[in-house]
Amino acid sequence: MTAEPQEMAASRTPGAAISAFLSRRPWVRLTALLSVPLLWLVLVYVVALAALLVTALWTTDSFTGEIDKTWSLDNIETVLTTALYRTVTLRTLGLAVLVTLIDVTIALPIAFFMAKVASRRTQRILVVAVLTPLWASYLVKAYAWRSVLSGGGLFEWLGQPFDVQSPGYGMTALVITEAYLWLPFVILPIYAGFDRVPDSLLEASGDLGGSGPQTLRWVVMPMIVPAVVAGAIFSFSLTLGDYIAVNIVGGTNQLLGNLVYTNVGAANNLPLAAAIALIPIAIMIVFLTAVRRTGALENL
Amino acid sequence: MTVTETADRPPRPAPEQAAISLRGLRKEFGDVVAVDGVDLDIEHGEFFSMLGPSGSGKTTVLRLIAGFERADVGTVTLGGTDVTTRAPFERDVNTVFQDYALFPHMNVLDNVAYGLRVRGVRKAQRRARALEALGTVQLGHLADRRPNQLSGGQRQRVALARAIVVEPSVLLLDEPLGALDLKLREQMQVELKALQRNLGITFVFVTHDQEEALTLSDRVAVFRDGRIVQLGTPQEVYEEPRDPYVASFVGTSNLFDSAVSQQILGRAGIHALRPEKVTLTDAAATRTDEPVRVTDGVVEALGVVAETIYLGAAHRVIVDLEAGPRLVVLEQTAGALAAPEHRGDVVWARWALDDVVPLSAEADQ
Numbered sequence: 001m002t003a004e005p006q007e008m009a010a011s012r013t014p015g016a017a018i019s020a021f022l023s024r025r026p027w028v029r030l031t032a033l034l035s036v037p038l039l040w041l042v043l044v045y046v047v048a049l050a051a052l053l054v055t056a057l058w059t060t061d062s063f064t065g066e067i068d069k070t071w072s073l074d075n076i077e078t079v080l081t082t083a084l085y086r087t088v089t090l091r092t093l094g095l096a097v098l099v100t101l102i103d104v105t106i107a108l109p110i111a112f113f114m115a116k117v118a119s120r121r122t123q124r125i126l127v128v129a130v131l132t133p134l135w136a137s138y139l140v141k142a143y144a145w146r147s148v149l150s151g152g153g154l155f156e157w158l159g160q161p162f163d164v165q166s167p168g169y170g171m172t173a174l175v176i177t178e179a180y181l182w183l184p185f186v187i188l189p190i191y192a193g194f195d196r197v198p199d200s201l202l203e204a205s206g207d208l209g210g211s212g213p214q215t216l217r218w219v220v221m222p223m224i225v226p227a228v229v230a231g232a233i234f235s236f237s238l239t240l241g242d243y244i245a246v247n248i249v250g251g252t253n254q255l256l257g258n259l260v261y262t263n264v265g266a267a268n269n270l271p272l273a274a275a276i277a278l279i280p281i282a283i284m285i286v287f288l289t290a291v292r293r294t295g296a297l298e299n300l
Numbered sequence: 301m302t303v304t305e306t307a308d309r310p311p312r313p314a315p316e317q318a319a320i321s322l323r324g325l326r327k328e329f330g331d332v333v334a335v336d337g338v339d340l341d342i343e344h345g346e347f348f349s350m351l352g353p354s355g356s357g358k359t360t361v362l363r364l365i366a367g368f369e370r371a372d373v374g375t376v377t378l379g380g381t382d383v384t385t386r387a388p389f390e391r392d393v394n395t396v397f398q399d400y401a402l403f404p405h406m407n408v409l410d411n412v413a414y415g416l417r418v419r420g421v422r423k424a425q426r427r428a429r430a431l432e433a434l435g436t437v438q439l440g441h442l443a444d445r446r447p448n449q450l451s452g453g454q455r456q457r458v459a460l461a462r463a464i465v466v467e468p469s470v471l472l473l474d475e476p477l478g479a480l481d482l483k484l485r486e487q488m489q490v491e492l493k494a495l496q497r498n499l500g501i502t503f504v505f506v507t508h509d510q511e512e513a514l515t516l517s518d519r520v521a522v523f524r525d526g527r528i529v530q531l532g533t534p535q536e537v538y539e540e541p542r543d544p545y546v547a548s549f550v551g552t553s554n555l556f557d558s559a560v561s562q563q564i565l566g567r568a569g570i571h572a573l574r575p576e577k578v579t580l581t582d583a584a585a586t587r588t589d590e591p592v593r594v595t596d597g598v599v600e601a602l603g604v605v606a607e608t609i610y611l612g613a614a615h616r617v618i619v620d621l622e623a624g625p626r627l628v629v630l631e632q633t634a635g636a637l638a639a640p641e642h643r644g645d646v647v648w649a650r651w652a653l654d655d656v657v658p659l660s661a662e663a664d665q
Binding site for chain 1: 366367368387388389393394395397399401402403404405414415417418419462463466
């Protein structure tokens, strides 16, 4: 046992020697694998978030525009007590909820068809069709909706025979645009969820006397709830933080996203913007804590 | 191990009607003909096995009976009622799936009670009946577990309990023991047989394991390429295989083609001989110039042992007959010290002419 391994080691190539070294030292192996991504995660993600929190605790000198680095809860207090911020928060929340509901409602039948009804070929085509819009620039898609909804645009032209007016720019246009933008992110996890329900379970339910609706209610739905929640997390969080579409089709409405944007860009008040940005973060923490129970986080 | 009669159980159909009757059944998947003209009657209370290699159409026939597939041509009749176009939930049959298909989000009790739940049975009653069914398969103590916390054998029993709790007149079993290890499989075979006897309902059992089919069944249908090639009791199928395919798929057989048959047996046509029908004796002292002799209906053929394989309870000895073919012989291990033939030994292989089964030539071989 003593002489043989050394003899073998001598005849090894350097690559094999490194492999052997690593296989004997799991700790080194793990470090080599994870150090770079971990460094990235800490620097780009955690540090940036911490910086945001810290910035929110500073203030801006309204006269010079210089950032005053003395600790203060003024910004947080402003955000929590001012009626404007409360209204905007509720409006943003309402938009996110509405967009999520619409997306889930549209995604459920499409995802079901893709996973359980369509042939293999159709299934592949549909997956590509769902993914394709993600290749187009976000900005282009938002502007496309602006043109569709504009006076004399496609929407009005199509609606004319039925006496349907374009909603113009505003909350309705925003709901439509956001629901359109995030739909693929909702379809894909739900599709994966349906795909994971084995056909034999549906057959077993029918075999035991369960009709279609009963099978849906007692077998399929409980099994895809986590996937639906996973999809909802995407549409909800993406809507919550969006400001570009808001600026493009949202009309004069203020939402959290563009409030942050205005404070940084126009008002040059980074600390206040950081404080406002904490609102969606707080909402997401509450939301994620609530959905953690459903097991949805294992489905992302 | 009794099952109580309950009020919501459908009345048994008249016994003169077959439990399952298939007529001219045909099913294609694309270019593949999975089932090609199957006619079959399965009696009430029968343990019926459909035996064949994968792709022989046996599972498709089962799925046609259950209603998961719709026949292209032909009819499925259950207890005298034509159910060819009915949905699975409108048929009085239940299936035990190969992968068990237990609902992962329900515990064992809810899984078993599912069939009662969709029928609108009240909670207290369905709990009682589910527990009773679980008792039948000796799993009453695991009612609160989730399927993923059970072993393969336990899942198998839950699937059984779930299927019998709704008291179907026919139970369909799709290779239910395929995923279990040998010891457990043998144990479950005994239990399945006992369960079928106690319930008194029809079992239709799909398997590719010929030994399992022979052990369990009242009758066996051997499938090949979407057709039934032989139908009969296990004894009939084993002792009198119809053609070379059945002879070699069900158990092992020595096959003599027509030239060899003529030479050794003095008969025309193809013949099969089971390995256990042959006895070997040492021929070192008694060998003759004549490689084969037939006296009083007993064939004796001279050969050389090519290989001896120890199987525990028996030895498999492979003998190259001087007359030409290679013969597989199964010898019971008589005693611990009984020396089997060794490689190179010259032996007499001896068997009765009556044990040689004439086969019909296969049309498509």
